Amino acid sequence: MAAAPVWSVDPRTGKQREQVAVEATAEEVDEAVRAAHAARGALADRAVRAAFLRSAAAGLDAARDGLVETADAETALGPARLTGELARTTYQLRSFAGIVDEGAFLDVVVDHPDDTATPPVPDLRRYKVPLGVVAVYSASNFPFAFSVAGGDTASALAAGCPVVVKAHPDHPALSELVAKVLRRAAAEHGIPEGVIGLVHGFEAGVGLIGHPLVAAAGFTGSVRGGRALFDAAAARPVPIPFHGELGSLNPVLVTEAAAAERAEEIGGGLAGSMTLGVGQFCVKPGLVLVPSGGAGDRLVKSLTDAVSDTDAGVLLDHRMRDNFLAGVAERAQLPDVDSPVTPGAGGEHAVSAGFLTVPAQRLAAEGAYDLLLEECFGPVTVVARYADEDEARTVLSRLPGNLTATVQLSSDEAAGRGRGPELLAELTPLAGRVLVNGWPTGVAVAPAQHHGGPYPATTSTSTSVGGTAIERWLRPVVYQNAPEALLPAELRDDNPLGLPRRFNGALQR
Amino acid sequence: MAAAPVWSVDPRTGKQREQVAVEATAEEVDEAVRAAHAARGALADRAVRAAFLRSAAAGLDAARDGLVETADAETALGPARLTGELARTTYQLRSFAGIVDEGAFLDVVVDHPDDTATPPVPDLRRYKVPLGVVAVYSASNFPFAFSVAGGDTASALAAGCPVVVKAHPDHPALSELVAKVLRRAAAEHGIPEGVIGLVHGFEAGVGLIGHPLVAAAGFTGSVRGGRALFDAAAARPVPIPFHGELGSLNPVLVTEAAAAERAEEIGGGLAGSMTLGVGQFCVKPGLVLVPSGGAGDRLVKSLTDAVSDTDAGVLLDHRMRDNFLAGVAERAQLPDVDSPVTPGAGGEHAVSAGFLTVPAQRLAAEGAYDLLLEECFGPVTVVARYADEDEARTVLSRLPGNLTATVQLSSDEAAGRGRGPELLAELTPLAGRVLVNGWPTGVAVAPAQHHGGPYPATTSTSTSVGGTAIERWLRPVVYQNAPEALLPAELRDDNPLGLPRRFNGALQR
Incomplete structure (x- = not known):
C-alpha cells in the first residue's frame, strides 16, 4: 500500500497547496x-x-x-x-x-537522619527526574x-x-x-x-x-x-x-447589578471575546447567564449590534466549518431558542458570527437542551436569560468542568458588598481559572497561570x-543513605547549584 | 437477599472471632x-x-x-x-x-499585572483547593x-x-x-x-x-x-x-566488591529484611543479585544460617497462606532453581521462611523464569547469581517498576571510587526510592520520603x-483580576496568613 500523502490545504479556498510529507x-x-x-x-x-x-x-x-x-x-x-x-x-x-x-x-527536599522521629528517619534526599x-x-x-x-x-x-x-x-x-x-x-x-x-x-x-x-x-x-x-x-x-x-464551555455569569451598571460595556466585551480568532479559542465564552428584564435586554442589544458588525471569517478547515454550521442549526431549531444574530455561512468558505438566546429555565434539567451545554467550536455563544439568581445557580450546577468561569460584577459587588465573595466561591468548583470583570480569551504565560480544569476541560x-x-x-525519586560522593550535585548538603529546597523541614530560597 | 455478614477472623486459628458488620x-x-x-x-x-x-x-x-x-x-x-x-x-x-x-x-503563586510580558499578564493568583x-x-x-x-x-x-x-x-x-x-x-x-x-x-x-x-x-x-x-x-x-x-519486587544489587568485603553482614541483613513482618512488606526485597564465586557463596551461606533460625510465622489470612505456598512451589519447581532453605508450611496455620537461588542468566530473556520477576507476598526471596556485571545489568533492565532499588557497595565504591556513582544512576529509572547499603523495609515518615515508583509500583x-x-x-485554581475584597486570605498581597509563596516570580518563605 502506498504511503498516504499529507497535504497542506488553504482553508480560504479549500485547495491543496502542496504535499508536505507522507503519513508515518x-x-x-x-x-x-x-x-x-x-x-x-x-x-x-x-x-x-x-x-x-x-x-x-x-x-x-x-x-x-x-x-x-x-x-x-x-x-x-x-x-x-x-x-x-x-x-x-x-x-x-x-x-x-x-x-x-x-x-x-x-x-529538592533533604532530610538528615533523625532518631527522634517515629520511626527514625534515615538520610533522605529527594528531587524530580524526567x-x-x-x-x-x-x-x-x-x-x-x-x-x-x-x-x-x-x-x-x-x-x-x-x-x-x-x-x-x-x-x-x-x-x-x-x-x-x-x-x-x-x-x-x-x-x-x-x-x-x-x-x-x-x-x-x-x-x-x-x-x-x-x-x-x-x-x-x-x-x-x-x-x-x-x-x-x-x-x-x-x-x-x-x-x-x-473542551470547555467557559460560562459567564452577569449579575443583575452588573447588567444595570454596565450593560453596553459587557455586551461589547462579550462580542469581542466570542468572535476573537473566529471563535476558535478553547476559552471562548460559550454560555452567558444574563438577567431577564431591561438591563439584560440592553446587554443583548449591544451584543447584537457588535456581533452584527463583525466580519465573516474563515475557520481552520472545512470539516470544522461543516461542524459549526450543523451545530448551530441543531441548536437554533430547539423551541424557545432565538437567534438575534444568526450564525451561519459567509460565502463558500467563511462563516459569520452570531449568538443564540434561551430562557435559563430550559437548561435547569436534563433533556434536549443539554446540547446548549456542549461546546460549539466557532463564533457562536448562547445567552441564557435567568429570572432570578437561583435559576442561574441551577444552570451553573449542571455544567461539566471548565477551563474558565467568569463573573461580571457591579462596582459595589466588586468592592466586597453584596454577594461578590460568595459568587467567587461558587464559581471555583466549576473551573481552573476564575475571572472577575474580564473575558477568558487570552491566556497569559506566567508563573501563576492555570490553564486546566475539571474534566472534560482537562484529563488531569x-x-x-x-x-x-x-x-x-517529572517523577520524584529519593536517595536513602547515599554517601555524599555518590549524590547528584542537586542533593548535596552544600547546595553547590544554589537550588531552592526544603532542608530538614525548612524552606530555603 | 440477606446482607452478607462481615466476620473478624483469627488467622492463628482460622476461626471466626465475631461478626463485625454487614457488607454495605x-x-x-x-x-x-x-x-x-x-x-x-x-x-x-x-x-x-x-x-x-x-x-x-x-x-x-x-x-x-x-x-x-x-x-x-x-x-x-x-x-x-x-x-x-x-x-x-x-x-x-x-x-x-x-x-x-x-x-x-x-x-500560592501571585503575579501582579505585567504589561511587558508577551502577551501582557493580568493580575493572577493561584493556590490549590481540595x-x-x-x-x-x-x-x-x-x-x-x-x-x-x-x-x-x-x-x-x-x-x-x-x-x-x-x-x-x-x-x-x-x-x-x-x-x-x-x-x-x-x-x-x-x-x-x-x-x-x-x-x-x-x-x-x-x-x-x-x-x-x-x-x-x-x-x-x-x-x-x-x-x-x-x-x-x-x-x-x-x-x-x-x-x-x-506491587514491587524491590531488587537489590550486591557488587562483587561489596560481597568480598561484607558477605556475612549482607546475608544477615537480607534475612532480617525479607522475613520482617513474615515477609508481608510491600518493600520486601524480592530479588537479590549476588555475584557467583566465593564471596557470593559466603553471602548465601550466612543467609541460609539466618533464615534457618527464623521462627515460623502466621500470615494475615489463609488465602495469602495458600497463595504463598502455591507461589513458592511453582517457582521452586523450575529447572536450576534451588532452595537452600525451603519456604513452606509451618504447621496448620503458620509458614516458614526460605529463599530460592537461580543463575541470573536464566532471567536474562523472556520465558518461564519471568515468574521469578513477580512479587511473591510472604517470607521468601530469590537470589540470582550473576557471572558478571553485564549479566546483572541485563536482569535489572528487564524488571517492571519498583518502589525501591538497593545497591550494596564496598567502602571504596561508596566513597565514589569505581562504579558507585554510575550504579546509582543506573538504578534510578527502576524505582522511586534508591538505597545504598541499607534494606528497603521500613519507610520513614519525612518530608523527603517518596513511597511510589514506576508502574506497577504505583499507578501515578x-x-x-x-x-x-x-x-x-488537590487541584490548582487561579483568580484573574479578582479585587482584593473578594480574594481568599491566602491570596492577598499582604499575606495575612504568612504563607510561603511565589510572589511576582520570586520565592518567599
Whole structure:
C-alpha cells in the first residue's frame, strides 16, 4: 500500500497547496520514538537544555516572516494574530529556560537522619527526574503556541524529556518548518536532532500513545479525540499520564447589578471575546447567564449590534466549518431558542458570527437542551436569560468542568458588598481559572497561570500553560543513605547549584 | 437477599472471632459518600482540620491498648510491631497537622499585572483547593499505617477532603474501632461524623470507585485488585485520579566488591529484611543479585544460617497462606532453581521462611523464569547469581517498576571510587526510592520520603508516605483580576496568613 500523502490545504479556498510529507508508518513512529529516547541523555544537563530552549526561541524569531506566511496560508488566522502568537511562543520557550535555570521545579527536599522521629528517619534526599519520551498532540487552533514548539513541547524539554510531536493536519507544512528550527537549535548544543520527532497521520497518533517507550502525553483538542487517547493511555500494559485539554464551555455569569451598571460595556466585551480568532479559542465564552428584564435586554442589544458588525471569517478547515454550521442549526431549531444574530455561512468558505438566546429555565434539567451545554467550536455563544439568581445557580450546577468561569460584577459587588465573595466561591468548583470583570480569551504565560480544569476541560489536575506545566513530565525519586560522593550535585548538603529546597523541614530560597 | 455478614477472623486459628458488620449495599455506599460530601465545608478552615488531625492522633494514642489487642487478634502481627505501627500512624497524623499549619502545600503563586510580558499578564493568583471526597482502599498488611487512619486518610483530610474508607477484610473489627475514634475527634471540632465513612465488602469497593461524588482514590494492595480499580476509575464518564500502590519486587544489587568485603553482614541483613513482618512488606526485597564465586557463596551461606533460625510465622489470612505456598512451589519447581532453605508450611496455620537461588542468566530473556520477576507476598526471596556485571545489568533492565532499588557497595565504591556513582544512576529509572547499603523495609515518615515508583509500583507519579502525599488530593485554581475584597486570605498581597509563596516570580518563605 502506498504511503498516504499529507497535504497542506488553504482553508480560504479549500485547495491543496502542496504535499508536505507522507503519513508515518508504524515503523517510522517506532523509529521516531527510539531516536527521541536515545537523545534523552543529551538533555540531562540543565544548562544545556536552557541554552537549547533559548536557541530554539531565537531560531523561531529569526525565521518569523516565513513561518507566519506559511501559518497564515494554512490556517487563515491572519498575519497579525500569528505574529503575536509566535512572539508568545518564543517568550514561553525563554520563560521555561528561566525555570530550568532556577531549578525550583526539581522540588529538592533533604532530610538528615533523625532518631527522634517515629520511626527514625534515615538520610533522605529527594528531587524530580524526567519521565522519558513525551508524545505531544498539537492543536488545530494555535499553530505555534499549542503545537510543535508550544507549551507542551517547551515544558517537556525543560523537564529533560525528548518529544515526539503528532502534527495537526491543519498545518503540516508549518509543523515541518518549526521542527526543523528546533532540530537546528538542538544540534547547536550537541543534542541529537531526534530529540524532536515529528509524525503525521491519525494512525501515527494512535501508535504513538501505545509505544512502550512513550512515558507521558500532552494533548490539546476535542473531547472525542482526547478521550480516545486518554483511554488508550490508561489501557496500556503500563499506563502513562495523559494530560489532555479537551473542551470547555467557559460560562459567564452577569449579575443583575452588573447588567444595570454596565450593560453596553459587557455586551461589547462579550462580542469581542466570542468572535476573537473566529471563535476558535478553547476559552471562548460559550454560555452567558444574563438577567431577564431591561438591563439584560440592553446587554443583548449591544451584543447584537457588535456581533452584527463583525466580519465573516474563515475557520481552520472545512470539516470544522461543516461542524459549526450543523451545530448551530441543531441548536437554533430547539423551541424557545432565538437567534438575534444568526450564525451561519459567509460565502463558500467563511462563516459569520452570531449568538443564540434561551430562557435559563430550559437548561435547569436534563433533556434536549443539554446540547446548549456542549461546546460549539466557532463564533457562536448562547445567552441564557435567568429570572432570578437561583435559576442561574441551577444552570451553573449542571455544567461539566471548565477551563474558565467568569463573573461580571457591579462596582459595589466588586468592592466586597453584596454577594461578590460568595459568587467567587461558587464559581471555583466549576473551573481552573476564575475571572472577575474580564473575558477568558487570552491566556497569559506566567508563573501563576492555570490553564486546566475539571474534566472534560482537562484529563488531569495539571496545566498546559504557565510555569507549573513542567510538573507534568517529572517523577520524584529519593536517595536513602547515599554517601555524599555518590549524590547528584542537586542533593548535596552544600547546595553547590544554589537550588531552592526544603532542608530538614525548612524552606530555603 | 440477606446482607452478607462481615466476620473478624483469627488467622492463628482460622476461626471466626465475631461478626463485625454487614457488607454495605449500593444504597449504603451512596449514603456514606453523600454524608462525606456534605461534610466537606467543615474541613475548609485549615486551623480546624489541623486540630482535628491532632485530636485523632490523641484519640488513637489513648485507645492504644484496646486497638493493638484487636489488631493482633485479627492480623497476628504481634503487639510489639503493632504498637510501633500505631505510634507511626499517630506521628503521621501530627506531621500532616504541621503541614496544614505551614500551608506550603497550597502552592500560592501571585503575579501582579505585567504589561511587558508577551502577551501582557493580568493580575493572577493561584493556590490549590481540595478535590472532594476521597475513596481510600485499606491495605491488609498495615492495619494502622495504611488503613482507616493511615497515610491516605491523613493526607486527604489534611488537604481538606472527606474520606470514605473501604475496610480491608483482614481487620474489619479494628477498622470499625479506628473509624469511631476518628469520628469522635471530628465531632470535637464541630465536623460532621460523616467526614469519615467506612464500608465493608467487595461490591462496596467497586461501587465506591464509580460514585459520581468520589473525586479521587488511594489504594494499597495487589496488582490485580489495584489494576481493576484503576481501570474502573479511568473508565468513568468523568475519570478520576487513582493513586494505587500495587506491587514491587524491590531488587537489590550486591557488587562483587561489596560481597568480598561484607558477605556475612549482607546475608544477615537480607534475612532480617525479607522475613520482617513474615515477609508481608510491600518493600520486601524480592530479588537479590549476588555475584557467583566465593564471596557470593559466603553471602548465601550466612543467609541460609539466618533464615534457618527464623521462627515460623502466621500470615494475615489463609488465602495469602495458600497463595504463598502455591507461589513458592511453582517457582521452586523450575529447572536450576534451588532452595537452600525451603519456604513452606509451618504447621496448620503458620509458614516458614526460605529463599530460592537461580543463575541470573536464566532471567536474562523472556520465558518461564519471568515468574521469578513477580512479587511473591510472604517470607521468601530469590537470589540470582550473576557471572558478571553485564549479566546483572541485563536482569535489572528487564524488571517492571519498583518502589525501591538497593545497591550494596564496598567502602571504596561508596566513597565514589569505581562504579558507585554510575550504579546509582543506573538504578534510578527502576524505582522511586534508591538505597545504598541499607534494606528497603521500613519507610520513614519525612518530608523527603517518596513511597511510589514506576508502574506497577504505583499507578501515578505520587507517593503515599511523606509530606508530599498531600499533593494527590488537590487541584490548582487561579483568580484573574479578582479585587482584593473578594480574594481568599491566602491570596492577598499582604499575606495575612504568612504563607510561603511565589510572589511576582520570586520565592518567599
